[in-house]
Amino acid sequence: MPQKHLKEAFVSHLNGTSLLEVSVGAALPPLCVLCRGLLLVRCCRPRGQAPRSGPCRLLLDFVLLVVPLVLSCTVLSPVLFLVPAVLAAFCAGIFSTVYRQRQRGARVPFRQTVRDFQELCLDPHYVPAITVFRVYVNVLTSISILAVDFPQFPRRYAKAETYGKGAMDLGVGAFIFGNALVCPEVRQTASVVQSRFSSLAKQLFAVWPLVVLGVGRLLSVKSIEYHEHTSEYGVHWNFFFTLALVRLAASLLLAIFPKNKSWIVAVTLAVLYQLTLNVTSLKTFVLHGSNGKDSRTGFLNANREGLLSLFGYLAIYMASVQVGLYLLKRRDSVRDWLAAVCLLLLAALVLFVCLHISQAHADPVSRRMANLSYCLWVIAHCLTFFVSFVVADLALLFTKLLVKGSAVPSCWRAVKAPGSREPWQTEAEHGCLIAAINKNQLLFFLLANVMTGIVNVMIDTMHSKAAVTLCILHLYMFLNCFIMYILHAKNIALKFW
Numbered sequence: 001m002p003q004k005h006l007k008e009a010f011v012s013h014l015n016g017t018s019l020l021e022v023s024v025g026a027a028l029p030p031l032c033v034l035c036r037g038l039l040l041v042r043c044c045r046p047r048g049q050a051p052r053s054g055p056c057r058l059l060l061d062f063v064l065l066v067v068p069l070v071l072s073c074t075v076l077s078p079v080l081f082l083v084p085a086v087l088a089a090f091c092a093g094i095f096s097t098v099y100r101q102r103q104r105g106a107r108v109p110f111r112q113t114v115r116d117f118q119e120l121c122l123d124p125h126y127v128p129a130i131t132v133f134r135v136y137v138n139v140l141t142s143i144s145i146l147a148v149d150f151p152q153f154p155r156r157y158a159k160a161e162t163y164g165k166g167a168m169d170l171g172v173g174a175f176i177f178g179n180a181l182v183c184p185e186v187r188q189t190a191s192v193v194q195s196r197f198s199s200l201a202k203q204l205f206a207v208w209p210l211v212v213l214g215v216g217r218l219l220s221v222k223s224i225e226y227h228e229h230t231s232e233y234g235v236h237w238n239f240f241f242t243l244a245l246v247r248l249a250a251s252l253l254l255a256i257f258p259k260n261k262s263w264i265v266a267v268t269l270a271v272l273y274q275l276t277l278n279v280t281s282l283k284t285f286v287l288h289g290s291n292g293k294d295s296r297t298g299f300l301n302a303n304r305e306g307l308l309s310l311f312g313y314l315a316i317y318m319a320s321v322q323v324g325l326y327l328l329k330r331r332d333s334v335r336d337w338l339a340a341v342c343l344l345l346l347a348a349l350v351l352f353v354c355l356h357i358s359q360a361h362a363d364p365v366s367r368r369m370a371n372l373s374y375c376l377w378v379i380a381h382c383l384t385f386f387v388s389f390v391v392a393d394l395a396l397l398f399t400k401l402l403v404k405g406s407a408v409p410s411c412w413r414a415v416k417a418p419g420s421r422e423p424w425q426t427e428a429e430h431g432c433l434i435a436a437i438n439k440n441q442l443l444f445f446l447l448a449n450v451m452t453g454i455v456n457v458m459i460d461t462m463h464s465k466a467a468v469t470l471c472i473l474h475l476y477m478f479l480n481c482f483i484m485y486i487l488h489a490k491n492i493a494l495k496f497w
Helices: 003-010 019-026 028-042 055-065 067-072 077-105 110-118 128-147 167-181 198-206 208-223 239-256 259-279 282-288 304-308 310-327 334-361 372-402 433-439 441-458 466-489
Strands: 414-416
Touching: 019 028, 019 077, 019 167, 019 372, 028 055, 028 067, 028 077, 028 128, 028 372, 055 067, 055 433, 055 466, 067 077, 067 128, 067 466, 077 372, 110 334, 110 372, 128 167, 128 372, 128 433, 128 441, 128 466, 167 239, 167 310, 167 372, 198 208, 198 239, 208 239, 208 441, 239 259, 239 310, 259 282, 259 310, 259 372, 282 304, 304 310, 310 372, 334 372, 372 414, 433 441, 433 466, 441 466
Parallel strands: none
Antiparallel strands: none
8 A cells, every 4th residue: 555545544534532531631731831830930049030041941941831742642641641640749849849938938828828819910911821822722733733643642632533532623623712812803902993894804814824825735735645634624625724714704704793792603603504414414415425425526525524614613713702802801800810710611611511412412523524512622622721721820920929029931910919019020021932932823833734744755654663753753843943932032923914
């Protein structure tokens, strides 16, 4: 069998994993962020000086923020359930050390410290968890698109063929969710008066790089006969086209309907699409083609998965717009954000219950169709994932309250401490890997795709040893992160649209 067909078979006909295992894996990034932040606070120099930036800082960030994720989806996957427990115990140990050292200098009752923390004033215009969420979706996607071609990456984490919940299935929906959180309609302030179709006009101009990248990927894949999973999006379709059309369609809907009612549009889209799948022959068409034998004749037939799943992804996007509007409401204190966390967790719980009902009475989760169950799963899981970053951020903020002058980049900015007239110092972002990737997110994703193609062309990934796999994955991720770091250090953002 030709190498191309072997690689296609290697990532095909899979059934995903359990909801619990995906959730456990998603607990790692917030713990990595928390661990990095606690170490920076613990190592904070006297007189409140932040740890130095530079190559050492990049290496520290890479080791703490990226390496655990690479290991957890390869050699540590058999003991994945132990990894978050070990990281959590390590974080608890660091926090305990920080708290004990603080008590030696100033014996403030713990209850008083908690009350001061709850009243802490925050920068209302900066929600770091949104940035960290979007960066980590990008990082996890970049790791997975190359790791999936190696045997050390568990097949259950890869995209499921028809039904199932693979970790990579979640990544596609999370990308849509993250884009909607910062779309123009969400960031538009109420005081600025704009025409209803101004955002649509901006999106028409903003999505052209995605269309160009989609065409470029299509031409390059076909020209070098690169292996591709046809049932993922179709013969000619890819995720760049999906993201571009979803953004355009969402802007059109948001120009017609009030954006604060976008959740109603999302529910209507998802439910009507699921009803159409169940009541008509649309599901059979998506899964088996027009002739029932997986025909790929004609553009619609050839790309049926990519085209029809747009309805589900559009529903996810519209629901995420509603989440984004809620997150960007003005909140001035930690107490306000604790209340928001409780509400978001309640919403996630309700969605998980709806997911159980949908899977029992409508359809199991299917990324291939982006059905109702898939939409519910993605939104519920993304809400939980986001909340975990908020909780990690609040934990770091509490730790910084214990150590005066400590600084953690990509963390919440306290405007001032309770009872103080002096503002807290601004966190330095110039040496932070998260800030570096955030500055050029599309370039980061594009580089990951290009380097994935180069590695697959040059190396027989399917028969690689574990040591070789780990070396390649770490080098691949470090090179991508290093390029982002250099661009960030020189204040270069490659965005001209």
